[in-house]
Amino acid sequence: MCPSECQEIVPLADIYGSNVFNDTVMRRTLPKEIYKSFRQTIEEGLPLDGQVAEVVASVMKDWAIGKGATHFTHWFQPLTSITAEKHDSFISPTADGRVILEFSGKELVKGEPDASSFPSGGLRATFEARGYTAWDYTSPAFVKDGTLYIPTAFASYTGEALDKKTPLLRSMDALSRQALRVLRALGNTTTKRVTTTVGPEQEYFLIDKKLFDQREDLILTGRTLFGAKPPKGQELEDHYFGQLKDRISAFMSDLDTELWKLGVAAKTKHNEVAPAQHELAPIFSTTNIATDHNQLTMETMKKVALRHGLVCLLHEKPFAGINGSGKHNNWSMSTNDGQNLLEPGKDPHENLQFLVFLSAVIQAVDDYADLLRVAAASPGNDHRLGANEAPPAIISMFLGAQLTDILAQIEAGGAKRSKAGGMMHLGATSLPALAKDTTDRNRTSPFAFTGNKFEFRMVGSMQSIAQANFVLNTIVAESLSQFADRLEKAADAKKESAQIILDVVRKHKRIIFNGNNYAAEWVTEAKQRGLPNIANTVDAIAAIRADKNIALMEKHGVLSRVELESRTEIQYEIYIKTINIEGQTMVEMAKRQILPAVIAFRAELAASISAVTAIEGNAEVENALFVQVSQTLRSFSTNLSKLEEALKTAAGLHGDTLAQAEAYRDLVFKAMGELRKDADFLETMVDADFWPMPTYAKLLFNL
Numbered sequence: 053m054c055p056s057e058c059q060e061i062v063p064l065a066d067i068y069g070s071n072v073f074n075d076t077v078m079r080r081t082l083p084k085e086i087y088k089s090f091r092q093t094i095e096e097g098l099p100l101d102g103q104v105a106e107v108v109a110s111v112m113k114d115w116a117i118g119k120g121a122t123h124f125t126h127w128f129q130p131l132t133s134i135t136a137e138k139h140d141s142f143i144s145p146t147a148d149g150r151v152i153l154e155f156s157g158k159e160l161v162k163g164e165p166d167a168s169s170f171p172s173g174g175l176r177a178t179f180e181a182r183g184y185t186a187w188d189y190t191s192p193a194f195v196k197d198g199t200l201y202i203p204t205a206f207a208s209y210t211g212e213a214l215d216k217k218t219p220l221l222r223s224m225d226a227l228s229r230q231a232l233r234v235l236r237a238l239g240n241t242t243t244k245r246v247t248t249t250v251g252p253e254q255e256y257f258l259i260d261k262k263l264f265d266q267r268e269d270l271i272l273t274g275r276t277l278f279g280a281k282p283p284k285g286q287e288l289e290d291h292y293f294g295q296l297k298d299r300i301s302a303f304m305s306d307l308d309t310e311l312w313k314l315g316v317a318a319k320t321k322h323n324e325v326a327p328a329q330h331e332l333a334p335i336f337s338t339t340n341i342a343t344d345h346n347q348l349t350m351e352t353m354k355k356v357a358l359r360h361g362l363v364c365l366l367h368e369k370p371f372a373g374i375n376g377s378g379k380h381n382n383w384s385m386s387t388n389d390g391q392n393l394l395e396p397g398k399d400p401h402e403n404l405q406f407l408v409f410l411s412a413v414i415q416a417v418d419d420y421a422d423l424l425r426v427a428a429a430s431p432g433n434d435h436r437l438g439a440n441e442a443p444p445a446i447i448s449m450f451l452g453a454q455l456t457d458i459l460a461q462i463e464a465g466g467a468k469r470s471k472a473g474g475m476m477h478l479g480a481t482s483l484p485a486l487a488k489d490t491t492d493r494n495r496t497s498p499f500a501f502t503g504n505k506f507e508f509r510m511v512g513s514m515q516s517i518a519q520a521n522f523v524l525n526t527i528v529a530e531s532l533s534q535f536a537d538r539l540e541k542a543a544d545a546k547k548e549s550a551q552i553i554l555d556v557v558r559k560h561k562r563i564i565f566n567g568n569n570y571a572a573e574w575v576t577e578a579k580q581r582g583l584p585n586i587a588n589t590v591d592a593i594a595a596i597r598a599d600k601n602i603a604l605m606e607k608h609g610v611l612s613r614v615e616l617e618s619r620t621e622i623q624y625e626i627y628i629k630t631i632n633i634e635g636q637t638m639v640e641m642a643k644r645q646i647l648p649a650v651i652a653f654r655a656e657l658a659a660s661i662s663a664v665t666a667i668e669g670n671a672e673v674e675n676a677l678f679v680q681v682s683q684t685l686r687s688f689s690t691n692l693s694k695l696e697e698a699l700k701t702a703a704g705l706h707g708d709t710l711a712q713a714e715a716y717r718d719l720v721f722k723a724m725g726e727l728r729k730d731a732d733f734l735e736t737m738v739d740a741d742f743w744p745m746p747t748y749a750k751l752l753f754n755l
Contacts, residue, residue: 103157125140171214224340227529251336278641279748284327318334326376378511381511401470428515430515452492453491589627596623631716646734647689654681688727
């Protein structure tokens with residue numbers, strides 16, 4: 053048998069999308085007229101014809117069976133942190149005791165999963181079980197693990213959205229409607245649809261599975277609840293973009309292959325700042341497809357990691373004291389005929405269309421900063437935002453020197469020039485002159501313009517990007533709606549556009565900040581500017597039910613008041629349950645692992661003191677250590693009792709989700725921190741042979 057190194061290498065072009073029912077497959081397998089009709093339906097956002105669905109279902113089934121599929125599933129994204137799927141086989145029994153393989157258009161378009169056991173925030177009672185999944189025909193189906201996966205939305209029997217996909221699709225329609233109104237007013241009569249595109253950069257950690265299995269906190273919560281700072285962290289800045297270790301490189305290569313098969317355009321891979329931290333970045337795609345692909349990416353990362361004896365950690369803060377993980381959401385707007393509406397062009401000061409759409413984003417971010425903040429809010433992300441490793445909890449925008457200068461010129465009376473980047477000469481004859489960008493980048497900004505897109509850097513690594521993007525789409529749609537109202541009434545659209553841009557600059561320039569968002573001075577300045585600083589998830593959730601935000605979502609048909617109220621309750625419940633699980637896990641680890649270990653070490657130390665004293669008459673060193681360990685152990689025991697009491701108090705507030713969430717934040721989370729301080733100090737004193745779990749040094753530096 054040929055060894056692996058001499059086996060034939062399959063060309064990337066043959067791998068990419070090989071398990072996807074994509075346009076190439078449809079063009080080859082669908083009847084010409086059906087293909088033409090279906091493509092038009094996708095590209096123009098038209099209603100799906102039932103006869104077309106029947107033909108597509110039949111052809112899709114045959115293609116999937118040819119790929120080894122025996123089942124199909126409506127794959128959806130409920131209001132949890134993971135996706136959901138129920139698998140049905142293609143078989144249909146016949147009278148002669150055999151089976152035939154069937155799959156109808158009805159089965160393709162609609163499914164009926166149980167809606168009672170998913171989070172609903174009161175929308176559905178336990179006895180009200182019926183729910184529906186509806187095919188998102190703009191996101192390609194794919195085959196994975198012997199099953200045909202059909203991307204779908206998920207709604208209750210009464211029509212309310214119970215998922216993350218439905219409001220995203222609604223928001224995409226809303227933005228397209230309003231963007232087309234503006235484009236028409238500016239003289240564009242050919243564009244038929246505007247879509248948002250996203251490229252989410254995914255950060256993650258990899259650790260050895262054998263060590264993971266020895267950490268109850270990682271198993272149950274995804275993060276370390278205890279752990280002293282190791283002698284080495286990220287101080288030397290030697291991990292970022294560093295050479296990939298063989299084991300990590302093998303994982304990344306395997307991951308790329310699996311993602312490429314599923315049509316996920318994994319493009320960039322590298323080591324991130326923290327030890328054991330890495331990043332994957334895809335090529336941009338339409339927002340709903342990018343959302344599906346990001347969910348697939350996270351699921352595939354976990355699966356592939358196990359093949360390599362690794363565990364992929366997606367929590368925003370799995371390790372204290374080093375950088376956490378985010379998901380940089382690169383967002384833009386494009387027309388069906390190929391225009392990027394956020395492309396400045398060679399002379400941005402003369403690009404009226406670009407400046408109008410840029411102004412829409414500026415206004416939207418300032419008017420609805422609270423909604424953007426809650427879109428990135430989660431218990432895990434509370435550890436990260438504002439921790440001098442990620443954007444602060446204050447929403448601001450970075451536009452860079454060129455665009456900021458143009459807006460300043462507009463406010464002063466009219467823009468007449470655009471700053472040029474020029475050329476950079478590196479001083480060596482063997483190095484070429486480089487074209488210099490027109491502006492620097494700002495990695496501290498939560499919402500930064502990066503050439504022809506905006507990078508929303510606050511989203512947590514474990515979060516779905518759906519909420520961040522349906523919020524972005526909707527708030528920008530509102531700005532565009534207001535602009536369109538003015539432009540459609542104006543006698544001179546060009547003159548009115550200039551006035552709109554000027555009005556936005558004057559009213560919303562407070563949101564623009566190109567400096568260091570990590571600086572303490574910025575917190576003070578932001579307060580003076582009137583920008584909100586929403587420090588934690590519990591406070592952020594209030595934005596969901598604010599009257600202005602409900603009015604916004606209802607106006608554009610993205611979420612109703614009832615749907616928003618339910619999501620408020622779900623967000624509180626997720627926070628409560630997350631902190632409760634973490635608190636209870638700490639209690640169990642403290643009682644069953646740390647306390648016994650420290651007590652055993654102290655007993656050993658006491659025996660050592662007796663032995664040394666008997667020989668030397670004095671055990672000064674041993675006595676000092678014994679006293680220090682004993683004092684910390686008593687404090688640890690006291691703080692353990694305080695945590696148990698805090699958990700009991702918070703649990704007793706059941707029925708009032710806001711009060712209970714506040715109790716878990718103010719009482720339980722604080723008590724967890726105090727208990728951890730003692731445990732981490734004990735870890736530095738107790739003999740390594742006694743300590744009951746792998747340390748940070750082992751977890752982060754053993755691959």
